[in-house]
Amino acid sequence: MVEHRRFGNLLPHLVLIAGVIVVAFPVYLAIIASTHDNSVIANGQMPLYPGGHALETYWNTIMSGTGKTTREPVGSMLLSSLIMAVGIALGKIAISIISAYAIVFFNFPFRMATFWTIFITLMLPVEVRIFPTYKITSDLHMLDSYSGLILPLIASATATLLFRQFFMTVPKELVEASKMDGAGPIRFFFDTLLPLSVTNIAALFVILFIYGWNQYLWPLLITTRDDMQTIVIGIKKIIDVKDALTEWSVAMATAVLAMLPPVAVVVLLQRLFVKGLIETEK
């Protein structure tokens, strides 16, 4: 601290507490709502402390979903979300680490052209090319399949850039030494480069898992079968009943379940998360 402050650290504490309340209150309210009975919530008299219906609400939500709107158990939505998020994260890491490896450690025709071809995809978010992409996916018969959910989202220039950046800092001598020991490119990759990249891979995994889990538009278009839908789009159907008939306790339990995995990842792997976020974006 630079100087003695008259009121000590009161101001920062007050501002940060206010910030935490703004950030946490909506989440807290969802958790509370998921423990109350629908009728208590519907008449607007929900208290700010937990009720006694938690077990029953979560059991019903996971095993059978709502009575009217979706009939689809939230448990199966969680599974779809998990497969998609892990598929996107691992897929992106796998294809971008090998392409970055080729671009940095090999000479081949059109090397720079390849790099730019990948780099430019950075500029085409799925939102702006959504319907042509949908049409191609449907022509390839990939609607309602995990490959259709995952593949169009895994080409990632950011991950390739990150690995390229990192590979370029690997000292030349390391490669020469490895060659001297008789290691070919494949052994160098698995024995030397991969172990060095573990932290980067983990940080990237955290970011990409959240990215995949939180996808909205693509799964909304690509899945027509109820048992393929992810939890993030399932929840919209649960509250879509535009009146008081929404089963709010189920909706809020679904919201809590939808938040749980990514929030847990961010909170438990905070250091990796911050590293991944700052490095992939900058």
Next chain:
Amino acid sequence: MENRAIFPGRLLACLLVFPQLAVSLIFFYWPAAQALWQSFLVQDAFGLSTEFVWFENYVNLLKTPEYYHAIGTTFFFSLLVVFFSLAIGLLLAVMANRNIAGVQIYRTFLIIPYAVAPAVASVLFIFMFQPGLGMIARALQRNGIDWNPVLNGNHAMILIVIVAVWNQISYNFLFFLAGLQSIPKSVIEAAAIDGARPMRRFWTIVFPLLSPTTFFLIVVNITYAFFNTLGIIDTATEGGPNGSTSTLVYKVFLDGKAGSDLGGSAAQSVILMIIVVALTAVQFRYVEKKVHY
């Protein structure tokens, strides 16, 4: 002499880049090219014949009042989201940059919104703002405000701005915090010795030194408000009432879903692509220069 070690083996290299190139070509370039091509075509009502019409789709698009309405909505929405999410993120980062007890705990809470999907964030706020049962909606109604985002366009806009800002605070907070931590303490101490008070130090030293981070975040936040808020809008308002929360991206989504005017909706996509390319170019220009002061 290039300063990198090279392995022999062209075939292997090609195999290694193949998966990513294939995915990029099939799911990025091909659809983008198709959107571009379609934006120059007009299909008759039965889909039997198509005609190449040059820029007619664009001209027609620029003749529809709804399109200008969507542009206005997008700018208004983005302005509010960018301003408030940056201001709040910066305020919290400045406070969390002090050496105070429990700062780790605050930080952990403040990054939670980043992990919440936009659509789920919408649901959390719909619950609080639902007329009749939501806690905040009831408080507003008790105070004589006839809160109803389903019927009132301004209320709907306020709702999606709040959700979008809430969802984006963590991101700005973390980047501002990283930016603040990279400012050398000695500079600030020197100013303090010269007698500059904390507020003055912030505006004359810290804020200018933070400007690379701020510029970067402005671009990223505009991109966010333009493109990543579709889940928020679709869940909370579906663009309504009366198109009052329908941004450009949401309009592409709605028109595409209706599927009646392929050329027009392709033209809209192409315009959006141009906006993204421009924003990305600005971002990289800045990244090249890195520091402004």
